[in-house]
Amino acid sequence: MRPATVFIDGDQGTTGLQIHDRLRGRVDIRVLTLPDAERKNPQRRAQALDASDVAILCLPDAAAREAAALVSNPATRLIDASSAHRVSPEWVYGFPEMAPGQDQRIAQAKRVSNPGCYPTGAIALLRPLVAAGLVPxxxxxxxxxxxxxxxxxxxxxxxxxxxxxxxxxxxxxxxxGLAHKHVPEIAAHAGLSQRPVFLPSYGAFRQGIVLTVPLHLRLLPAGVDAAALHASLAACYAGQRHVQVAPLAEADDAARLDPQILNGSNDLRLSVFSNAAQGQVVLAAVFDNLGKGAAGAAVQNLDLMLAQRTLADGVS
Structure with missing residues (x-):
C-alpha cells in the first residue's frame, strides 16, 4: 500500500511543528509541504488539500473554516485543530476515550474536530461523572x-x-470576562446544562497543564463520595492506553501535581483528592497541552483514520 499523504495546513505554528516532529521517520506517511512563498496562496493550499488523504488544519478559527471550504476532493478527510468546528454536528469530536465507540466514529469520519487543550482535561473528568448521575x-x-x-x-x-x-x-x-471560547465546548461534551465558570492561566514554563475542578459533597446526590467518583472514573477509562486514573488520595497535604510530568507524551492522568471531614473533593487532570491537548491528539486521531483506510483498502 502506498504511504498516506498528509498535509498540515499551518505547519509553522506550535501545534503544526509538534505534529511534524511526531510524524518524522514514519514510512507509512508522506507529509506534503508547501514552499514558504506558497503557504498563504489559496490556490496552492486548495491543491494540497485536495491531494491529501488527510489534511490537518493548524490554523486560527476563521482560516480553518476557509480551508475546509477550499476542499473539493470528496476523498480528502480533515482534522481541524482549531476551535472552529468543535460543537458542530457535522464534525466528529476527536476525543477517542470520551465515550464507548468514539474511536470508531473518529476512524470512519470525514471531518474530525480536535478537542481543545483545556476541554480535554475538563471533559475527561466531568463527562463520566455527569453521565453516571454522580455530578448533576x-x-x-x-x-x-x-x-x-x-x-x-x-x-x-x-x-x-x-x-x-x-x-x-x-x-x-x-x-x-468569563467568556472563553472553550466554555461551550466543555459544556456540550461534558453533558452540562449550566455554563461552568472557567478560569485559565499561564505559567512561566513551556508546556504542560494542571486542571482542577473542586466539588462540595453536600451538593452531590446523597451517598456520593470521593470513592464513588474515583471508581466511576476508573471504570470509564479501564484499559485505555492514553488515559490513566491515579489511586485515590485522601487528606494529604503533601500531594503535588506537576504540570510538566507528562510532557512529550500523549497521556492524560486523572486524580481525585478529598477531605472527607470537610466534605470537599478536587478532581484533577495533568497532561501536555501540546500532546494530548493538541498535536498528540491530532496524531492519535490521524492513526485511527489511517487504520480505517488500511482496512477499507484490504476489503476492496
Missing part, C-alpha cells in the same frame, strides 16, 4: 487550569524565549 448536570462548576506559555502559540514562545524573556510574567490569569 446543573452543578455550579468552577474549573481552574494552568498551562505552559506555549498555549499562547508562537506569540507566547516569542515572549518567554525571546530577548525580553526576563520581563515575562511568572504567572498570569486571563479569560476574566
Amino acid at each position: 448536570a446543573d452543578y455550579p462548576l468552577n474549573i481552574h487550569a494552568v498551562s505552559g506559555y506555549s498555549g499562547m502559540g508562537r506569540a507566547g514562545v516569542d515572549v518567554y524565549e525571546g530577548p525580553d524573556a526576563a520581563g515575562a510574567a511568572a504567572f498570569q490569569a486571563y479569560g476574566l
Whole structure:
C-alpha cells in the first residue's frame, strides 16, 4: 500500500511543528509541504488539500473554516485543530476515550474536530461523572487550569524565549470576562446544562497543564463520595492506553501535581483528592497541552483514520 499523504495546513505554528516532529521517520506517511512563498496562496493550499488523504488544519478559527471550504476532493478527510468546528454536528469530536465507540466514529469520519487543550482535561473528568448521575448536570462548576506559555502559540514562545524573556510574567490569569471560547465546548461534551465558570492561566514554563475542578459533597446526590467518583472514573477509562486514573488520595497535604510530568507524551492522568471531614473533593487532570491537548491528539486521531483506510483498502 502506498504511504498516506498528509498535509498540515499551518505547519509553522506550535501545534503544526509538534505534529511534524511526531510524524518524522514514519514510512507509512508522506507529509506534503508547501514552499514558504506558497503557504498563504489559496490556490496552492486548495491543491494540497485536495491531494491529501488527510489534511490537518493548524490554523486560527476563521482560516480553518476557509480551508475546509477550499476542499473539493470528496476523498480528502480533515482534522481541524482549531476551535472552529468543535460543537458542530457535522464534525466528529476527536476525543477517542470520551465515550464507548468514539474511536470508531473518529476512524470512519470525514471531518474530525480536535478537542481543545483545556476541554480535554475538563471533559475527561466531568463527562463520566455527569453521565453516571454522580455530578448533576446543573452543578455550579468552577474549573481552574494552568498551562505552559506555549498555549499562547508562537506569540507566547516569542515572549518567554525571546530577548525580553526576563520581563515575562511568572504567572498570569486571563479569560476574566468569563467568556472563553472553550466554555461551550466543555459544556456540550461534558453533558452540562449550566455554563461552568472557567478560569485559565499561564505559567512561566513551556508546556504542560494542571486542571482542577473542586466539588462540595453536600451538593452531590446523597451517598456520593470521593470513592464513588474515583471508581466511576476508573471504570470509564479501564484499559485505555492514553488515559490513566491515579489511586485515590485522601487528606494529604503533601500531594503535588506537576504540570510538566507528562510532557512529550500523549497521556492524560486523572486524580481525585478529598477531605472527607470537610466534605470537599478536587478532581484533577495533568497532561501536555501540546500532546494530548493538541498535536498528540491530532496524531492519535490521524492513526485511527489511517487504520480505517488500511482496512477499507484490504476489503476492496
